[in-house]
Amino acid sequence: MTKESPVVSYECSHGLAQLRIDNPPVNALSQGVRQGILDALDQAAADGAAAIVISCVGRSFISGADIKEIGQPPREPQLPEVMARLEASAIPVVAVLHGHALGGGLEIALACHYRIAAAGTRLGLPELKLGIIPGAGGTQRLPRLIGLAPALDMITTSKPVTAEKALKLGLINAIIDGDPAKKDFVETAIHWTADHALSREQHPRISEIRMQPSDADLDALATARKRASRKPDVLAPRYLCDALEAAFTLPFADGLARERELFVECRDSPQSAAFRHLFFAERQAAKLPVKPANPVEKIASAAVIGGGTMGRGIAINLLDTGLPVTLLEVDEERVSMAQDALQKHYQASVSRGRMSDAQATERLARLSLVTDYEQLNTVDLAIEAVFEDMAVKSQVLKQLDAVCKPGAILASNTSYQDINQLAAVTKRPDAVVGMHYFSPANIMKLLEIVRGDATSPEVMQQVLDIGKACGKIPVISGVCYGFIGNRINRRLQQQAQFCLLEGATPAEVDAAMEAFGMAMGPLAVGDLAGLDIGYMARQALSDEEKGDPRTYWIPDNLVESGRLGQKSGQGYYRYKEADRKRSEDPEVSAVVEAASKHFGYERASLAPEEIVERLLLAVVNEAARLLTEGIAARPGDVDIVYVNGYGFPAHKGGVMYWAEGLGSQTVHDKLQHYWQKSGDESLKPAQALVELAASGRGLSDLGV
Ligand code: 3H9
Numbered sequence: 001m002t003k004e005s006p007v008v009s010y011e012c013s014h015g016l017a018q019l020r021i022d023n024p025p026v027n028a029l030s031q032g033v034r035q036g037i038l039d040a041l042d043q044a045a046a047d048g049a050a051a052i053v054i055s056c057v058g059r060s061f062i063s064g065a066d067i068k069e070i071g072q073p074p075r076e077p078q079l080p081e082v083m084a085r086l087e088a089s090a091i092p093v094v095a096v097l098h099g100h101a102l103g104g105g106l107e108i109a110l111a112c113h114y115r116i117a118a119a120g121t122r123l124g125l126p127e128l129k130l131g132i133i134p135g136a137g138g139t140q141r142l143p144r145l146i147g148l149a150p151a152l153d154m155i156t157t158s159k160p161v162t163a164e165k166a167l168k169l170g171l172i173n174a175i176i177d178g179d180p181a182k183k184d185f186v187e188t189a190i191h192w193t194a195d196h197a198l199s200r201e202q203h204p205r206i207s208e209i210r211m212q213p214s215d216a217d218l219d220a221l222a223t224a225r226k227r228a229s230r231k232p233d234v235l236a237p238r239y240l241c242d243a244l245e246a247a248f249t250l251p252f253a254d255g256l257a258r259e260r261e262l263f264v265e266c267r268d269s270p271q272s273a274a275f276r277h278l279f280f281a282e283r284q285a286a287k288l289p290v291k292p293a294n295p296v297e298k299i300a301s302a303a304v305i306g307g308g309t310m311g312r313g314i315a316i317n318l319l320d321t322g323l324p325v326t327l328l329e330v331d332e333e334r335v336s337m338a339q340d341a342l343q344k345h346y347q348a349s350v351s352r353g354r355m356s357d358a359q360a361t362e363r364l365a366r367l368s369l370v371t372d373y374e375q376l377n378t379v380d381l382a383i384e385a386v387f388e389d390m391a392v393k394s395q396v397l398k399q400l401d402a403v404c405k406p407g408a409i410l411a412s413n414t415s416y417q418d419i420n421q422l423a424a425v426t427k428r429p430d431a432v433v434g435m436h437y438f439s440p441a442n443i444m445k446l447l448e449i450v451r452g453d454a455t456s457p458e459v460m461q462q463v464l465d466i467g468k469a470c471g472k473i474p475v476i477s478g479v480c481y482g483f484i485g486n487r488i489n490r491r492l493q494q495q496a497q498f499c500l501l502e503g504a505t506p507a508e509v510d511a512a513m514e515a516f517g518m519a520m521g522p523l524a525v526g527d528l529a530g531l532d533i534g535y536m537a538r539q540a541l542s543d544e545e546k547g548d549p550r551t552y553w554i555p556d557n558l559v560e561s562g563r564l565g566q567k568s569g570q571g572y573y574r575y576k577e578a579d580r581k582r583s584e585d586p587e588v589s590a591v592v593e594a595a596s597k598h599f600g601y602e603r604a605s606l607a608p609e610e611i612v613e614r615l616l617l618a619v620v621n622e623a624a625r626l627l628t629e630g631i632a633a634r635p636g637d638v639d640i641v642y643v644n645g646y647g648f649p650a651h652k653g654g655v656m657y658w659a660e661g662l663g664s665q666t667v668h669d670k671l672q673h674y675w676q677k678s679g680d681e682s683l684k685p686a687q688a689l690v691e692l693a694a695s696g697r698g699l700s701d702l703g704v
Helices: 031-047 079-088 104-111 138-146 148-157 163-169 183-197 215-229 235-249 252-267 270-285 309-320 332-351 357-365 390-403 419-424 457-469 485-502 506-516 522-529 531-539 553-560 586-598 608-629 635-646 655-662 664-678 687-695
Strands: 002-004 008-013 016-021 051-056 093-097 100-102 114-118 122-124 174-176 302-305 325-328 367-370 381-384 409-412 432-437 446-450 473-477
Touching: 008 031, 016 031, 016 183, 031 051, 031 079, 051 183, 079 104, 093 104, 093 183, 100 104, 104 122, 104 138, 114 163, 114 183, 122 163, 138 148, 138 235, 138 252, 148 215, 148 235, 163 174, 174 183, 215 235, 235 252, 235 270, 252 270, 270 473, 270 635, 270 655, 302 309, 309 325, 309 332, 309 357, 309 432, 325 332, 332 357, 332 367, 357 367, 381 390, 381 457, 390 409, 390 419, 409 457, 419 432, 432 457, 446 457, 446 635, 457 473, 473 635, 485 506, 485 522, 485 553, 485 586, 485 608, 485 635, 506 522, 506 608, 522 531, 531 553, 553 586, 608 635, 608 655, 608 664, 608 687, 635 655, 655 664, 664 687
Parallel strands: 016 051, 051 093, 093 114, 100 122, 114 174, 302 325, 302 381, 325 367, 381 409, 409 432, 446 473
Antiparallel strands: 002 008, 008 016, 432 446
16 A cells, blocks of 8 residues: 655555655754654555565655754654654564665664665764754663663764764665665565565664673763763763763663653753754854855866975865865975975874875876976866965966966955955956865865956855865855954954953953863964964054054064963963963063053953953954954854854854843843943944844844
């Protein structure tokens, strides 16, 4: 018989029930899917089916609970009921995976008796990235099946494993041949079911496995607990350890109940809402307001101009994505320096077990190093990563324009320069775009994609696509000094200087920001990056361009007394050579006190809350301005930039999300207060904030 539901189809023939889920775009487990599965199980029992095969239509198996439903009033049937019914089914159930099997999708598969997958399938439990723990049996079944330490690794990293690794771990029973987009794939799955599932009298239920963790397992759990305890206000990693412990200390049913209790507390927390905001904001930030009229070509080869730290990082990222890469340097000496560095990078990756020797060799084989621009004439994309100077970058863009084939995209990895000015030196301004990577470029996820006035939607789409393929989180930015990230972060850095002048110490500023959850305080960040970098950049500016001297007097004095940051063992702090641990330094206190005196400040202590509010509200105020100018399209775009590039704590949802929680009136009033107190003009509430507060609207209304 055949029974249809809008998202789950059911068919039974020759004693095999086939259940197909079709809930685009990613087959999330929305209410209709959950109900459809239960109905199909009933129907299979009524039909006397000998086995049930669950598979999905489209690009993927189930990619998890429907994130839009999380935080809404629960709708029956809930997932734990679906899992319980699947596992208890007297008829064996086989999950046939392809694409992704994530979160609740993998939990569904774990509740089935058998799991088989197409080659290339990716399986994972990424719930921590949403501020929750797996809540439908994942923390109880996965460690029972593959062991505590591997399960812990999969869940804490949120990284999916490949089908090949899953087979080794014992997570799936087999990898099956065939193209999941074609009918013969499901037929192969049915044959596998007939050969393997029907022949057995007993069908394995993971809940029946007794867990006996080894010492190594227990050590892994203790390490995870220790790591989670370093951020005590972030719930999910701590709760995950509790749930996993329940898997071996409690009977299965009690373990499930404990998992559910912990899951519900995470799900209902403000943190989970903050993470969900980031999930959807990340996807919005990479969307063009108007899609290109026609499908665009995929970028298949790339060149990087400049083999310094940034250029090398970009080249590694492109090589890791599978592209052939040509790296151009000015002379043979620099070519061989870049080559050595890249070889060392891949050797280190092999010795750390991150990739095999063969993989490293294959990646290096795709790398060509050249000194002659002519050799870039076939690439689809050329990214310049040369010295941050307009004249140098313009020269490079001109040379690229002369040699690159028509249609090739010319990108600049500038942090500050005007993309329109760079585009104007070429005959293809429509194909010039900014690709602002963050250092180290092969690791940092954020990628600002800067749209020039003339950049075509097609080029934007191609660059967004390659950014995503390279594992980046692309955010579209308009053209302005510093784009989104550096422009807003400059305000935070400047505000830190005002706090120092008024009475705070560097350690107090950094401690306040780190206690709030920033990955590192702003002055420690300055030491890490090198205080001389900003110093040298300022030397090229006029007094007017440099702005208020109160915002650079202290760092200039530190640099001039030889304190360049971590690299010289001293900056805002003194650093121990062995472990680079920072400690306060009376010499710095003397410079800070001299600065206060120089500008006529009476030093008075500042409460940590005031430091946090001033620094972050300075960012919010600048973001309000750039949102009004259309540099960023939505407050969520600013959140994605600040979380992924500047260490804002993800569990607080981003700086604009945090400010939205305060409310526009409070944001406005606090800015007004701190502006009057400090005399710093950048704290004067932006016009857009004045209007929001007056009309009672929230910060999410900012943007164009
Ligand atoms: C969970 O399962 C909890 C359980 O343990 C327990 C419950 C009791 N829901 O990323 P893309 C949308 S928590 C709703 O651009 P890709 C997405 O918003 C869940 N919507 O595609 C976008 O919409 P739009 C655990 C979802 O090919 C569109 O699909 N699972 C969901 O680059 C395309 O997404 C996860 O955390 C969802 N679950 O990547 C997996 N997933 O076009 C989250 C996606 O309107 N998802 N959408 O902007 C992913 O990691 C990626 O989307 C995936 C595809 C790898 C699947």
